[in-house]
Amino acid sequence: MIGVSIMDMIDYMLMILYGMAIACALYILYSHKSYFYERFQKGVVSLFMLAMLFFLLAYTFKMLVVLFILVADAAHLSSPELLAGLRYAWTLAQLGTTVGLVVLALLTRSGNYDQFMHIKKFDRKGERHADSDPAKK
Numbered sequence: 001m002i003g004v005s006i007m008d009m010i011d012y013m014l015m016i017l018y019g020m021a022i023a024c025a026l027y028i029l030y031s032h033k034s035y036f037y038e039r040f041q042k043g044v045v046s047l048f049m050l051a052m053l054f055f056l057l058a059y060t061f062k063m064l065v066v067l068f069i070l071v072a073d074a075a076h077l078s079s080p081e082l083l084a085g086l087r088y089a090w091t092l093a094q095l096g097t098t099v100g101l102v103v104l105a106l107l108t109r110s111g112n113y114d115q116f117m118h119i120k121k122f123d124r125k126g127e128r129h130a131d132s133d134p135a136k137k
Contacts, residue, residue, distance in 0.1 A: 011074060021063050029056055029060070032052075033125075043119045044117070044118055048116070051100055054103070055097060056100075058093050059100075061089075061092075062094065068086065072086075098104040
């Protein structure tokens, strides 16, 4: 291609790859929506699946940030304020993905994938629901 440098081609390829990563992560999140809705309604959720949800949300946000950085750079819309804000967003997203990966690694290392977290259910008055206490069943 005339007038397009190798770095421009790499940037375009990265935009496509980041877009595909975002689409795949959103698809996975959407596909598991019913699982999480059901589990949160019952008040018990798998720690492994919860860690996966947390990681995918942080990863998707991270990919959106990096895609925005590349698009802003390609459109010559970069400013010091924008870059500082994106750097803070990237740091937050990296923290989320790292925490998610650490939890997933610990659960994988333990080999105990059937750990669940019980979520307390409260009514509007702040009292526990009778059906949220497994000992009463």
